[in-house]
Amino acid sequence: MSEPIIICRDVHKWFGNFHAVRGIDMQVEKGEVVVIFGPSGSGKSTFIRTINRLEEHQRGQIIVDGIELTHDVRNIAAIRSEIGMVFQQFNLFPHLSVLSNVTMAPIWVRKWPKQKAEEVAMEILTRVGIPEQAEKYPGQLSGGQQQRVAIARALAMQPKIMLFDEPTSALDPEMIKEVLDVMTELARSGMTMLVVTHEMGFARAVANRMYFFDEGLVVESGTPDDIFKNPQEDRTKLFLSQILSH
Amino acid sequence: MSAEIKAHPGMEKPPTTSVGVLGWLHQNLFSSLLNSVLTLISAGILYLLGRGLVKWALTEARWGVITSNIKVLAWGRYPNEEAWRLGISLLIILAMGLLTWALRRGSLTQNARRALLTVWVLSPVAIVILIHGITLPTIATITNNLGYYIYRPELMPLLGEAWRASAALLVLAFVAGLTCGSVSKRTERLLSLAPLLALFLFTLPLGLLANGSLFGFDLPRLLPQTFALLVGFFSGMTVGRALTSIAAIRWLRIGSWVAVLPGLLILLTTFDVGVESVAPVEVLQIIEPNIWSGMMLTILLAVVSIVASFPIGVLLALGRRSSLPVVKGFSVLFIEVVRGVPLITILFMAQVMLPLFLPLELTVDRVIRAMVGMTLFTAAYLAEIVRGGLQAVRNEQVEAARALGLSEMLVTGLIVLPQALRAVIPPIMGQFVSIFKDTTLVTIVGLLDLLAVGQSVIKQREFLGAVREVYLFAGVFYFVISYAMSVASRRLERQLGVTEES
Numbered sequence: 001m002s003e004p005i006i007i008c009r010d011v012h013k014w015f016g017n018f019h020a021v022r023g024i025d026m027q028v029e030k031g032e033v034v035v036i037f038g039p040s041g042s043g044k045s046t047f048i049r050t051i052n053r054l055e056e057h058q059r060g061q062i063i064v065d066g067i068e069l070t071h072d073v074r075n076i077a078a079i080r081s082e083i084g085m086v087f088q089q090f091n092l093f094p095h096l097s098v099l100s101n102v103t104m105a106p107i108w109v110r111k112w113p114k115q116k117a118e119e120v121a122m123e124i125l126t127r128v129g130i131p132e133q134a135e136k137y138p139g140q141l142s143g144g145q146q147q148r149v150a151i152a153r154a155l156a157m158q159p160k161i162m163l164f165d166e167p168t169s170a171l172d173p174e175m176i177k178e179v180l181d182v183m184t185e186l187a188r189s190g191m192t193m194l195v196v197t198h199e200m201g202f203a204r205a206v207a208n209r210m211y212f213f214d215e216g217l218v219v220e221s222g223t224p225d226d227i228f229k230n231p232q233e234d235r236t237k238l239f240l241s242q243i244l245s246h
Numbered sequence: 247m248s249a250e251i252k253a254h255p256g257m258e259k260p261p262t263t264s265v266g267v268l269g270w271l272h273q274n275l276f277s278s279l280l281n282s283v284l285t286l287i288s289a290g291i292l293y294l295l296g297r298g299l300v301k302w303a304l305t306e307a308r309w310g311v312i313t314s315n316i317k318v319l320a321w322g323r324y325p326n327e328e329a330w331r332l333g334i335s336l337l338i339i340l341a342m343g344l345l346t347w348a349l350r351r352g353s354l355t356q357n358a359r360r361a362l363l364t365v366w367v368l369s370p371v372a373i374v375i376l377i378h379g380i381t382l383p384t385i386a387t388i389t390n391n392l393g394y395y396i397y398r399p400e401l402m403p404l405l406g407e408a409w410r411a412s413a414a415l416l417v418l419a420f421v422a423g424l425t426c427g428s429v430s431k432r433t434e435r436l437l438s439l440a441p442l443l444a445l446f447l448f449t450l451p452l453g454l455l456a457n458g459s460l461f462g463f464d465l466p467r468l469l470p471q472t473f474a475l476l477v478g479f480f481s482g483m484t485v486g487r488a489l490t491s492i493a494a495i496r497w498l499r500i501g502s503w504v505a506v507l508p509g510l511l512i513l514l515t516t517f518d519v520g521v522e523s524v525a526p527v528e529v530l531q532i533i534e535p536n537i538w539s540g541m542m543l544t545i546l547l548a549v550v551s552i553v554a555s556f557p558i559g560v561l562l563a564l565g566r567r568s569s570l571p572v573v574k575g576f577s578v579l580f581i582e583v584v585r586g587v588p589l590i591t592i593l594f595m596a597q598v599m600l601p602l603f604l605p606l607e608l609t610v611d612r613v614i615r616a617m618v619g620m621t622l623f624t625a626a627y628l629a630e631i632v633r634g635g636l637q638a639v640r641n642e643q644v645e646a647a648r649a650l651g652l653s654e655m656l657v658t659g660l661i662v663l664p665q666a667l668r669a670v671i672p673p674i675m676g677q678f679v680s681i682f683k684d685t686t687l688v689t690i691v692g693l694l695d696l697l698a699v700g701q702s703v704i705k706q707r708e709f710l711g712a713v714r715e716v717y718l719f720a721g722v723f724y725f726v727i728s729y730a731m732s733v734a735s736r737r738l739e740r741q742l743g744v745t746e747e748s
Contacts, residue, residue, distance in 0.1 A: 052649055054645050054648065054649060077651050077652070077653050078651070080648060080649055080650070080651040081650070081651025082651075083649070084649075085646075085649040087642065087645070087646060089642060091642045091643060091645065091646035092646075093643065093646070093647075093661055093665075094665070095664050095665050095668060095742075104650070104660060105650035105651060105652060108652060108656050108660065109650065109651045109652060109656075153650070154649075154650070157650060157651065
């Protein structure tokens with residue numbers, strides 16, 4: 001762990017007059033797992049979405065894998081293909097089979113031959129534990145299975161970075177574990193991960209660093225030990241006590 | 247979100263309920279006293295209304311007006327001896343329809359699906375050729391016409407005739423030699439030799455048949471041709487080898503290939519433009535669209551405007567959402583103007599105004615003008631339907647596709663359009679049914695569709711007054727086809743039905 005793969009300096013984002021992200025500084029190194037948590041409306045999702053430019057930041061600097069995110073369009077598609085993203089609502093393509101969901105980007109963006117793309121896709125589907133669902137359509141799967149397909153879809157592009165935007169928030173409790181297991185395995189394999197989540201058990205187990213967001217700012221950051229055992233700020237203590245007590 | 251349900255061994259099957267005819271009657275028509283009374287009253291009204299029609303159809307109606315005029319109603323003024331071409335076209339349409347009907351999602355291999363799609367795309371072209379007829383140009387007509395438009399024909403008499411083939415071979419052989427000398431790939435070498443071989447074979451008869459004189463001796467002209475070929479090739483090869491190392495050799499190669507084509511045209515054409523001897527060969531007798539009529543015209547108008555308006559409508563819908571102001575402005579203007587004008591007005595305008603937009607030499611047939619008008623009209627309505635579908639695709643789908651690194655064009659083509667079109671199959675098919683029925687309006691601009699032909703049939707002396715029969719026949723014709731379309735639409739929806747939101 002030496003070179004930073006994501007560098008954010010003073011990142012700002014407004015929606016109209018609403019100042020959603022108010023100056024975030026963050027550096028993520030290769031192979032690091034960073035967990036971002038905080039109350040809703042704290043700008044954590046917006047921030048993570050600026051890293052693959054689903055939202056454009058309006059001030060500051062974001063450098064991903066040595067390339068600065070600017071208005072250059074070609075630049076953006078190339079960078080996005082190196083960053084996998086998993087959404088809260090899965091966002092699988094309902095008109096395509098599971099296998100086609102996973103193979104589409106490798107075939108059309110990476111220009112792999114179909115056969116190679118399918119072999120890789122089946123490997124990844126096996127890795128996330130659902131190879132037998134390959135021919136089904138997203139609407140026929142449970143939420144946990146769908147989210148695992150979404151992870152497989154992102155992994156098929158062999159990204160350098162994975163972003164997770166509240167990947168378990170839309171799931172029934174019994175399905176959360178199967179998704180977290182996949183994410184834990186991924187983290188152990190050395191993937192660089194940025195995870196917005198409230199799953200504190202997951203954070204404690206695999207995160208290298210944690211950031212607590214509130215009102216568009218980083219209130220506190222540190223290792224999981226620092227955050228859980230010795231939080232400095234009152235806001236952090238209050239929030240942790242609320243989400244850990246239930 | 248639907249959880250997967252697995253059949254456990256202990257699960258019971260749902261009880262089967264079977265209801266006979268009597269049971270159905272009891273459940274649906276006579277379930278209560280009021281219901282029974284209503285059923286009986288309706289049955290009585292139906293009987294009173296239908297009695298007259300059935301009696302008339304079975305006893306009084308003179309169906310002879312239909313049976314003896316069936317050919318006129320079907321294809322009007324289209325020559326009877328060429329009607330087999332219409333039959334084959336209809337068979338093609340039916341076969342494609344049935345094939346698509348019978349297929350289920352995922353029941354085909356990739357290759358079979360591609361083949362079917364190709365046939366689908368090609369079949370309209372085949373049908374147009376069949377119905378319209380075709381003439382095929384000969385090599386002489388192609389080269390003459392191309393040459394005429396590129397070069398001034400007046401200059402041509404300055405050139406002699408005898409040396410043409412040899413000179414052409416010399417030039418082409420030089421370029422081929424240049425390529426062979428400077429490229430290293432074997433496939434590229436073979437590729438550059440292919441045109442040379444083709445030209446040699448093409449000019450072979452010239453060389454064998456005609457005699458020329460060389461130093462006073464009569465010799466087959468093949469000798470100078472072969473000589474030119476060898477000289478050209480080896481000199482080209484020498485030059486190519488010598489130039490291999492310079493940076494611009496690639497462009498020199500490409501440039502010389504581009505230049506050689508007009509060169510060959512100059513050398514090989516006679517430039518006798520408009521001369522009878524180079525007239526194209528009529529393979530299938532040309533039947534001008536202005537005599538297309540009857541049911542055949544009705545179906546053709548509908549099929550052409552449906553097939554042609556669909557891509558235009560999709561493009562307009564995408565254009566309306568475009569961020570480019572000119573594209574967006576044009577789409578909005580087109581859609582709003584066309585939708586703001588009645589179809590009849592558009593048909594009249596297509597007849598009167600279309601020639602204003604076209605070059606003077608190009609005269610477009612009246613039937614084609616009507617097709618253009620109906621296509622543009624349908625396209626504007628389709629564009630609005632498709633736009634509705636595009637808006638129904640959730641933005642998260644676009645984001646997910648972008649996050650995978652797909653370009654905007656791929657996002658639209660692979661993710662947004664397929665979902666949008668699926669969502670709007672019912673209104674699209676509704677629009678198609680409606681344009682099919684609206685083909686009757688072309689009567690007003692003087693085209694002879696089924697209805698117009700029917701009206702002329704009524705005026706025949708022996709069937710004077712057989713109005714009901716003809717209109718009933720036409721009505722049934724329109725209904726059967728419209729109903730078939732709406733059944734097909736429902737089937738299509740079911741086939742593509744696995745679109746449950748996640």
